[in-house]
Amino acid sequence: MGTILIYDNTMKSKQSAAVRPADIQLAELATGKVARVVSVSAADAAAPVELGRRLAELGFLPGEAVRIVARGLMARDPIAVRIGTGTFALRLFEAACIRVCPEQPILG
Amino acid sequence: MQALPVVVPQSPLVALVGNPNCGKTALFNVLTGSRQKVANYAGVTVERKEGTLLTSSGSRIRILDLPGAYSLDALTPDEKVTADVLLGRRAGEVPPDLVVCVTDATNLRQNLRLVLSLKRLGLPMIVALNMTDIARRKGTPVSARRLAAELGVPVVETVGIKAAGATQLIEALQSASVPALKAAPVWRTPSAADIEQDQSEVRRILAAVGADRLEGTTFSDRVDAVVLHPLLGPVILAAILFLVFQAVFAWAQVPMDAIKFAVASFGDWVGQTLPQSLLKDLLVNGVLAGVGSVLVFLPQIIILFFFILLLEDSGYLPRAAFLLDRVMGSVGLSGRAFIPLLSSFACAIPGIMATRTIQNPRDRLTTIMIAPLMTCSARLPVYALIIGAFIPHRAIWGGLQLQGVVLFVLYIAGVVGAMGVAYVLKHTGSGTRFQALMLELPAYHWPSLRNLAIGLWQRVEIFLSRVGTIILALMVILWALSSYPLPPPGATGPAIQYSIAGHVGAWLAVIFAPIGFNWQISIALVPGLAAREVAVGALGTVYALSATGTDVSGALTPLIAQSWSLPTALSLLAWYVFAPQCLATLATVKRETNSWRYPAIMAGYLFGLAYAGSWVTYRIALALTG
Numbered sequence: 001m002g003t004i005l006i007y008d009n010t011m012k013s014k015q016s017a018a019v020r021p022a023d024i025q026l027a028e029l030a031t032g033k034v035a036r037v038v039s040v041s042a043a044d045a046a047a048p049v050e051l052g053r054r055l056a057e058l059g060f061l062p063g064e065a066v067r068i069v070a071r072g073l074m075a076r077d078p079i080a081v082r083i084g085t086g087t088f089a090l091r092l093f094e095a096a097c098i099r100v101c102p103e104q105p106i107l108g
Numbered sequence: 109m110q111a112l113p114v115v116v117p118q119s120p121l122v123a124l125v126g127n128p129n130c131g132k133t134a135l136f137n138v139l140t141g142s143r144q145k146v147a148n149y150a151g152v153t154v155e156r157k158e159g160t161l162l163t164s165s166g167s168r169i170r171i172l173d174l175p176g177a178y179s180l181d182a183l184t185p186d187e188k189v190t191a192d193v194l195l196g197r198r199a200g201e202v203p204p205d206l207v208v209c210v211t212d213a214t215n216l217r218q219n220l221r222l223v224l225s226l227k228r229l230g231l232p233m234i235v236a237l238n239m240t241d242i243a244r245r246k247g248t249p250v251s252a253r254r255l256a257a258e259l260g261v262p263v264v265e266t267v268g269i270k271a272a273g274a275t276q277l278i279e280a281l282q283s284a285s286v287p288a289l290k291a292a293p294v295w296r297t298p299s300a301a302d303i304e305q306d307q308s309e310v311r312r313i314l315a316a317v318g319a320d321r322l323e324g325t326t327f328s329d330r331v332d333a334v335v336l337h338p339l340l341g342p343v344i345l346a347a348i349l350f351l352v353f354q355a356v357f358a359w360a361q362v363p364m365d366a367i368k369f370a371v372a373s374f375g376d377w378v379g380q381t382l383p384q385s386l387l388k389d390l391l392v393n394g395v396l397a398g399v400g401s402v403l404v405f406l407p408q409i410i411i412l413f414f415f416i417l418l419l420e421d422s423g424y425l426p427r428a429a430f431l432l433d434r435v436m437g438s439v440g441l442s443g444r445a446f447i448p449l450l451s452s453f454a455c456a457i458p459g460i461m462a463t464r465t466i467q468n469p470r471d472r473l474t475t476i477m478i479a480p481l482m483t484c485s486a487r488l489p490v491y492a493l494i495i496g497a498f499i500p501h502r503a504i505w506g507g508l509q510l511q512g513v514v515l516f517v518l519y520i521a522g523v524v525g526a527m528g529v530a531y532v533l534k535h536t537g538s539g540t541r542f543q544a545l546m547l548e549l550p551a552y553h554w555p556s557l558r559n560l561a562i563g564l565w566q567r568v569e570i571f572l573s574r575v576g577t578i579i580l581a582l583m584v585i586l587w588a589l590s591s592y593p594l595p596p597p598g599a600t601g602p603a604i605q606y607s608i609a610g611h612v613g614a615w616l617a618v619i620f621a622p623i624g625f626n627w628q629i630s631i632a633l634v635p636g637l638a639a640r641e642v643a644v645g646a647l648g649t650v651y652a653l654s655a656t657g658t659d660v661s662g663a664l665t666p667l668i669a670q671s672w673s674l675p676t677a678l679s680l681l682a683w684y685v686f687a688p689q690c691l692a693t694l695a696t697v698k699r700e701t702n703s704w705r706y707p708a709i710m711a712g713y714l715f716g717l718a719y720a721g722s723w724v725t726y727r728i729a730l731a732l733t734g
Contacts, residue, residue, distance in 0.1 A: 048542055050181075050183055051542070051544075052300075053181070053300070053303075054178070054183060054544075054546060055546070056300060056303045057178040057179045057181075057221070057303070058178060058218070058546060058548075059217065059218045059221075059307075061303065061304055061307045062304060063307070063311075064217075064307070065322055069329060069332055069336070069549075070332055070333075070336035070337070070338075070341075070430070071338065072338070072430065072431070072433060072434055073338050073342070073431075073434055076338075077433070077434060077437070078430060078433045078434075078443065078545055080332065080336060080430060080549055082329075083218075084215075084217035084218055084322070085214060085215045085216075085217050085218065085322065085323070086215055086217075086218045086548060087328070087332075087548070087549040087550075088546055088547065088548055088549065089426065089429065089430045089433065089443070089545050089546070089547040089548075089549055090545060090546060091433070091437065091443060091543075091544070091545040093542055094544065094545065094546060
């Protein structure tokens with residue numbers, strides 16, 4: 001599964017040098033912790049172009065509150081994500097498009 | 109419904125639009141008195157449905173129910189239906205006169221973006237603030253008046269699950285003025301900046317109406333903590349499925365015996381009352397033996413659908429999709445394939461239609477091709493007949509019934525077969541490795557008793573009407589083909605052996621002998637092509653006609669228990685796991701793929717699998733039973 005590469009430690013450290021240290025991938029967020037969406041864009045060049053737009057249409061938009069409600073078995077794919085008042089199941093390659101900034105759990 | 113004396117030449121057309129699972133179809137049913145299927149998951153409606161609202165003033169309003177959409181940039185075939193209707197892109201259709209944008213009052217943060225983009229479209233619009241009862245119960249009521257002021261369009265409160273829940277909407281529809289001008293609206297794909305701007309507007313509106321507070325832990329969260337738990341979740345799912353199959357056998361016994369008794373008593377009565385005649389033979393051997401043997405399975409169908417409807421209504425189905433997504437992904441299936449495949453457990457036809465919610469055409473085709481391997485409810489009579497005749501009714505460890513376990517294994521066999529086929533298809537084509545999931549997990553609802561009762565009644569109606577039409581007609585035809593030509597004078601065997609069906613059966617039996625089918629089974633498979641449960645009726649008729657003795661009215665179960673070997677019975681079960689014994693499914697595949705190629709491939713590969721599966725089963729069973 002090539003899409004999971006992005007969670008590889010080496011990839012992460014290389015990437016985190018380029019972005020603000022507070023930003024993390026949505027999937028890296030601890031289950032139950034609240035974060036705000038920072039950006040939504042296709043993370044993998046081979047992913048369909050409409051992926052980011054579709055996520056935006058579902059409500060994954062900068063500034064919105066997100067929280068991981070549950071994770072799947074073993075490789076922990078997929079994840080169930082609360083966005084605003086809705087909950088969506090996302091496969092990890094979809095979640096990889098979303099970068100978030102964790103915040104103090106004032107909301108829950 | 110009463111017909112009006114005057115027909116209004118051009119009734120106004122109103123379209124119900126909104127995000128998936130916000131209750132459009134429930135509102136449609138209230139407005140038009142229809143009984144379209146509603147359930148608690150996204151993508152139940154995949155077609156455009158039309159109905160009529162008769163207002164108290166006697167005017168007619170045409171109401172369109174449309175598939176849910178997150179935006180008008182359609183990515184899936186079902187969303188395309190919605191976009192095409194609204195934008196007047198369907199051949200021979202004008203855009204609707206008025207749009208009712210249905211919103212879920214508990215999920216406005218998501219729903220209002222569609223309202224804003226529809227508003228930009230310029231079609232006259234009313235916003236229906238649906239599920240206001242739930243919002244109020246949760247302590248987050250939204251004022252329709254304040255929302256209307258902020259949005260600048262009329263807003264009415266609705267409760268789609270209550271008969272009187274659309275009163276305000278009906279009033280608003282009656283008083284809405286419909287402009288005569290009809291220029292087709294033009295949709296402009298919003299940029300990322302547009303969507304973000306809409307979202308700030310949504311936040312502003314939510315703050316203004318006091319609905320911007322986000323809940324912490326909800327009831328659904330607490331349920332999900334258990335149901336979606338990485339270890340507990342799969343255990344719960346397996347337990348639920350197991351319970352369903354146990355119940356299908358354990359609960360159905362009493363009503364099935366009652367139906368059996370009623371059919372047998374009626375048969376006896378007819379046998380004693382009518383003089384020996386052709387009519388009596390048709391009634392007893394054709395109609396009662398055939399139709400009666402299918403009718404017996406009604407209680408099991410009802411129990412199965414009772415559970416399916418409960419799962420659909422509660423919101424559990426998308427959770428099951430979540431839990432099984434790893435499995436689906438590992439054989440190259442889109443996460444979106446789960447719900448179509450699950451629908452196929454009721455019937456492959458709605459299942460195949462539901463693949464319209466899958467974006468990638470290749471993923472959609474794979475899902476269509478494996479949908480008939482899901483064990484549809486029409487297989488239940490066949491399985492139940494054979495299991496009832498050959499699998500002893502006894503408890504194995506833990507109080508589990510062996511019969512229920514065998515049924516469970518047959519369902520699993522279909523699923524495993526489907527996964528295998530999907531895996532092969534994945535490795536033979538150039539499908540994308542990015543199979544989307546993005547599945548909404550709706551808030552849990554207590555299943556509505558009314559909805560459950562309507563759903564079950566509809567299943568009873570469907571089953572009985574199939575028994576009364578297609579099965580009855582085929583049984584009469586089969587009876588005629590099995591009775592003529594009459595045997596020559598001095599013939600020794602049963603009359604059916606000399607009939608047309610007898611000759612066809614003898615010829616087919618040559619083909620099916622290697623997998624252990626006798627000529628009676630071979631005959632029954634032919635009318636059984638029309639629909640799977642027809643084979644049960646056909647066996648009833650064929651065995652009634654081939655019985656030489658007097659116990660013609662005897663039930664089918666003991667008859668086949670006596671005349672088939674266990675390997676034959678198991679082989680027939682294996683046949684029914686795979687064989688595409690359903691013309692309606694193949695016709696649906698033709699319609700959905702718009703080509704004869706795919707139904708032909710489907711029929712070919714499924715018959716091949718069925719023959720191979722039966723052969724292996726038969727040979728192994730023969731070797732084991734010596």
